[in-house]
């Protein structure tokens with residue numbers, strides 16, 4: 510009965526693959542062609558922390574120039590909140606490959622009020638909640654934007670770093686509820702400026718360990 514309703518809805522309201530635009534079948538969130546072109550997770554999808562980074566470890570699902578990267582862009586820049594479930598599943602694959610430390614708490618890089626108004630939803634908050642359900646790791650909002658800044662897109666590495674300084678605040682009462690071991694998720698690791706600034710604030714407020722996980726990572730010669 511439910512599938513009849515779903516089929517009828519598909520006739521009147523056909524759904525399309527958010528990645529390539531092909532018509533979707535049944536309960537698909539992404540078409541089978543796009544699904545099969547999603548890259549396998551690499552055993553090298555790990556970045557060892559270095560001087561100047563406040564997080565302890567960083568893991569990612571795929572390079573930014575990949576099918577995963579294009580799905581992330583679609584989710585982030587066009588209204589496709591339902592893709593969040595699929596992306597939470599991709600995060601889960603990273604957790605299965607590179608396990609978060611025991612007793613971790615999950616949190617996410619928050620977006621500005623302006624972005625929230627433009628998008629209509631907080632894309633990482635949505636993934637964090639879905640990922641929490643799938644992984645069993647509790648999700649808490651630990652960070653908030655306290656200074657509205659320009660978008661990071663198009664800025665140089667140095668500008669990106671200075672642009673995020675003092676941008677984020679920590680919700681200390683929430684942080685005190687945790688074990689102090691934080692899994693911080695974000696969509697894309699470009700220069701690492703945002704996750705590093707968030708990690709810095711979390712560490713300053715008492716977090717003992719911050720592990721960063723992202724869906725995509727812009728590849729550079731340095732890391």
Ligand SMILES: [Zn+2]
Nearest residue numbers: 526529540543
């Ligand atoms: Zn597709």
